[in-house]
Amino acid sequence: MKIDPTPAYRQPTIFGYRISTRTLRREAFGIFALVALTLIIIGPMMTVFLWAFAERWRQPALLPTEWGLSYWYETLARNDITSAMPMSLGLALTVTALSAIICLPAAYAFARINFPGRQGLLLSFLAVNAFPRFGLYVTIAVVFFRLGLVGTLPGVILIQLVNTLLTMIWIPTSAFQNIDRALEEAALDVGAGRLRVFFQITLPQVFPALAAALLLTFVSTFYEAQGALIIGIPGIRTMAVLMYSYINNQIVVQYGAVISLMLWLPSLVLLSFAQKFLRGNTVSSGFGV
Amino acid sequence: MATRSRYLNTLFAGYALIAPPLIILVLLIFYPAGQAIVRTVMTDQEVGITAGLTLDRYFNFFADPIARSNLWFTIWVTVVTTALLFLVCFPLSLYLRFSNSRIAGIVQVLALFPLFVPGVILAFALIRYLGPRGTVDTFLRIVFNYTGFVTPYLKPSGIIFALVWDHIPFTVLVLTAGLRQVEDSVIEAARDVGASGLRVFFQIVLPLIQRPLLIVFCLNMIGIFGSFTIPYLLGPAAPQMMGVYMQQTFTDYLDRSGAETQAVLSFLICSVIGALYVRTVTRRRGERA
Numbered sequence: 178m179k180i181d182p183t184p185a186y187r188q189p190t191i192f193g194y195r196i197s198t199r200t201l202r203r204e205a206f207g208i209f210a211l212v213a214l215t216l217i218i219i220g221p222m223m224t225v226f227l228w229a230f231a232e233r234w235r236q237p238a239l240l241p242t243e244w245g246l247s248y249w250y251e252t253l254a255r256n257d258i259t260s261a262m263p264m265s266l267g268l269a270l271t272v273t274a275l276s277a278i279i280c281l282p283a284a285y286a287f288a289r290i291n292f293p294g295r296q297g298l299l300l301s302f303l304a305v306n307a308f309p310r311f312g313l314y315v316t317i318a319v320v321f322f323r324l325g326l327v328g329t330l331p332g333v334i335l336i337q338l339v340n341t342l343l344t345m346i347w348i349p350t351s352a353f354q355n356i357d358r359a360l361e362e363a364a365l366d367v368g369a370g371r372l373r374v375f376f377q378i379t380l381p382q383v384f385p386a387l388a389a390a391l392l393l394t395f396v397s398t399f400y401e402a403q404g405a406l407i408i409g410i411p412g413i414r415t416m417a418v419l420m421y422s423y424i425n426n427q428i429v430v431q432y433g434a435v436i437s438l439m440l441w442l443p444s445l446v447l448l449s450f451a452q453k454f455l456r457g458n459t460v461s462s463g464f465g466v
Numbered sequence: 467m468a469t470r471s472r473y474l475n476t477l478f479a480g481y482a483l484i485a486p487p488l489i490i491l492v493l494l495i496f497y498p499a500g501q502a503i504v505r506t507v508m509t510d511q512e513v514g515i516t517a518g519l520t521l522d523r524y525f526n527f528f529a530d531p532i533a534r535s536n537l538w539f540t541i542w543v544t545v546v547t548t549a550l551l552f553l554v555c556f557p558l559s560l561y562l563r564f565s566n567s568r569i570a571g572i573v574q575v576l577a578l579f580p581l582f583v584p585g586v587i588l589a590f591a592l593i594r595y596l597g598p599r600g601t602v603d604t605f606l607r608i609v610f611n612y613t614g615f616v617t618p619y620l621k622p623s624g625i626i627f628a629l630v631w632d633h634i635p636f637t638v639l640v641l642t643a644g645l646r647q648v649e650d651s652v653i654e655a656a657r658d659v660g661a662s663g664l665r666v667f668f669q670i671v672l673p674l675i676q677r678p679l680l681i682v683f684c685l686n687m688i689g690i691f692g693s694f695t696i697p698y699l700l701g702p703a704a705p706q707m708m709g710v711y712m713q714q715t716f717t718d719y720l721d722r723s724g725a726e727t728q729a730v731l732s733f734l735i736c737s738v739i740g741a742l743y744v745r746t747v748t749r750r751r752g753e754r755a
Contacts, residue, residue, distance in 0.1 A: 206561055207569040214576040217631065221591035222583070224601045228594060237604045279486045286483035290476055298484060300748055304495055306685060307740030309692025311709035312729035316502040317494060319722050339494050342487055400584030403694045407713060420586035424593065424699050434594075437587045444582040 228434035248431035257419060258436070265416040268330075269399040272337045276394055279338075280345035281387070287346065288353030299350065305343050311403060313339075318407050328412035336404035341394045348393075352386030353379075392450065396443045416440055499733065505723070506730045523727045532704070537731070539705035543622065543697075544690045547629045551637050551686055554630060559641035560667075563648075574638075581635035585695035592628055592700065593619055624700040625707065629690055637682050644678030645671070677746060684743035688736050708732050 228234065229248070231241030252258060286292075287299050305313075317336055318327065326332030356379060364374045402417035409418060416436060423433040509518045527533045562574050580588070595601045597619040606612040618624035648671055656666045672679070694709035701707060706714070708728060716725035 203561060203565055204567055204569060206557065207565060207567060207573055210558060210561060210573050211569055211576070214573060218576055218579050220601065221588070221595035224594045225587070225591045236599050237607050239604060239608055279490065283484040283487045286480045290480035290483070292477050292480035295480075298488065300744065302487070302491060303744055303747060304491070307688065307736075307743055308495070308499060309688055309708075309732045309736045311692045311694040311712060312732040312736075313495065313499060313692070315712045315716055315725050315729040316498040318716060319502065319726050320498045322722060335494060338490060342491060346487060400586070402584070402586050403709075407717065410717065417584065417586050420590065421695075421699070424586070424590050430594070433590050437590055440584065440587060441582075444584070448582050 225434050225437050228430055229438045231431060231434075234430075248429070249435055252432050252435040255432070257414065258416075261414050261416045261419050262439075264413065265399060268333065268337065268405075268415060269395050272334055272341060272398045273391060273395045275334070276338060276341040276345045277391060280342060281349055284346050284349035285353055287350045288356075299346070302343050302346050305339065314404050314407050317404075321408060327408055328410065330413060333405050333409045333413050333415075336408045337398050337401050340397060340401060340404070344393055344397070345390055348386055348390040349383065352383040356382050389450070392447055396447050399443050400440065502726045503730050503733070506727050523723065524731070527724075527727055527731065533711070533728070535705045536708060536711045539622070540691060540708040540732075541735070543625055543629070543707060544687055547626050547633075547690050548683065548686050550626065550630050551633055552683075555634060555637040555641055558634075559638050559645055562638070562642050563645035574642075577638045578635045580631055581639075583632075585632065586699070588628060588632060589696060589699035592624070592631075596624070596627070619700060620702050622702065625697045628696045628700050629693060632696065633686055633689065637686060640678045640682040641675070644675035648674045677749075680746045681743065684739045684746070687739050688743070691732060691736055 227241055230244055230246065232243035232245035232247060234241040234243075287295060314336065317339070321327050321332050321336075326335070360382075361374050361378050364378050365371075369377070400417055402415070402421065405413065405415050405418050406421060409415065417440065420433065420436060420440070423436060506523050507519055507521060509520045509522075558573070558577055562570055562577070583591075593600065596617055597603075598617050600617070600619075603615045603617065606615050618627055652670060652674075653666055656670050661669070692709060693707065694713060697707035698710045698713065701710065708731075712725045712728045712732075715721045715728060
């Protein structure tokens with residue numbers, strides 16, 4: 178006979194529910210984690226938020242001494258920002274589009290066509306993760322320097338393309354692999370053309386994963402600063418690269434805070450879709466997990 | 467005959483579709499990395515003199531006390547940060563795996579939040595939060611009248627704190643996904659025969675999640691070793707992490723061959739971990755096929 182390790186009379190109750198001591202201990206940890214993470218993760222973000230709307234923040238004060246939006250107008254009127262913003266958006270769009278054109282057909286082939294060496298070639302894209310990132314950028318920069326690509330737009334596009342390959346190939350490949358082939362065959366049987374099957378049966382099934390891959394690529398390219406810094410300077414300055422000088426030269430704090438919030442907007446869009454991506458294995462399939 | 471030519475057509479289509487990203491991979495990763503490795507062991511080529519093999523560049527690197535201390539510092543930060551990450555993320559992931567409470571839902575959102583904060587914004591936010599006269603400093607002064615807060619800004623602890631912050635989501639994501647593969651029944655069976663919580667963790671859970679564990683370990687080590695933005699913006703002027711050192715050598719001192727040597731050295735140091743990563747991922751693919 179098995180003996181119940183925690184007899185009912187020993188269990189504490191909360192709001193009339195019986196709760197085992199194990200659950201209680203676990204949720205105590207949960208509350209501790211909640212408080213710690215709020216302080217560590219939300220704290221810094223809130224600080225930036227406050228600074229962006231601070232007209233004046235005399236130390237020492239817990240909150241800005243005067244609130245206002247005047248730094249938003251001032252920041253948005255700055256020449257470096259009005260030229261960096263379109264540059265950043267344009268670059269991110271170009272790189273994402275190029276990456277999609279280059280990688281999506283390949284992802285389809287990796288998933289659906291059985292050719293010798295397929296597994297090995299698919300795995301070779303992991304090499305991007307197996308190198309320390311900045312070391313790789315430096316060796317690319319050395320080659321680009323010889324080719325005269327340092328400080329040019331094509332140079333920055335190419336180095337940012339490197340970052341997108343794995344996401345753009347692995348996530349769509351696993352999506353194409355998970356397609357229900359029976360549906361496609363049924364459609365072909367009733368006389369649908371190949372193109373029509375692709376657009377009406379195949380595409381809708383992979384659409385969420387493709388959207389995830391595109392969005393992730395766009396956002397990560399928009400934020401990419403290291404490659405753009407080492408290849409782009411001095412000719413090309415994106416918003417993310419501008420942040421380096423805004424942080425190191427400590428000009429007006431509010432400028433940095435306003436740029437941070439503006440840079441953060443695309444992330445908010447991503448965040449609102451996040452629950453969907455993170456629940457499945459969409460994102461982790463981009464790391465080979 | 468017809469089927470054979472059809473098969474060849476499919477093969478051809480397959481290779482044609484995967485060619486573009488493969489070409490990018492070879493030209494932008496394998497070629498720059500490979501030529502950098504070769505160039506670091508060659509004597510300087512001049513007209514009429516055939517190139518020879520030499521390890522001079524490496525001897526020069528290790529003869530320089532600054533270079534040596536930067537390399538050790540990078541290894542030290544990488545090991546300490548990775549260890550801390552496991553220390554923070556294991557309890558979190560275990561909690562998220564075993565709790566379904568509302569608190570767990572919020573903890574998960576908080577733990578994944580840094581995924582949506584790019585490095586430059588993180589650095590800016592942490593300076594304002596933990597820097598001298600930052601939010602935490604001010605808070606301690608005003609509320610507790612405590613003036614002894616020591617900022618981690620421009621110190622090794624600043625780099626480590628920010629790198630842990632940055633890598634929490636990925637680590638938690640992968641560990642939680644791994645832990646979900648471990649079935650409740652296995653753990654309950656072990657508990658029923660009297661195994662303690664720690665013993666269940668080390669003897670049952672850990673071996674079962676070996677694969678995600680290895681992947682997250684490798685990617686964290688390589689990611690931290692090759693980091694640039696955070697050590698550049700939050701770290702001390704000396705010693706520097708290799709990413710910062712390389713950027714300075716390349717951009718400020720215009721010493722391309724020096725930067726190349728530093729990059730190849732970081733490749734060599736990370737190659738063991740990179741190989742382990744590729745092997746871990748490959749093994750799973752092999753088993754599944």
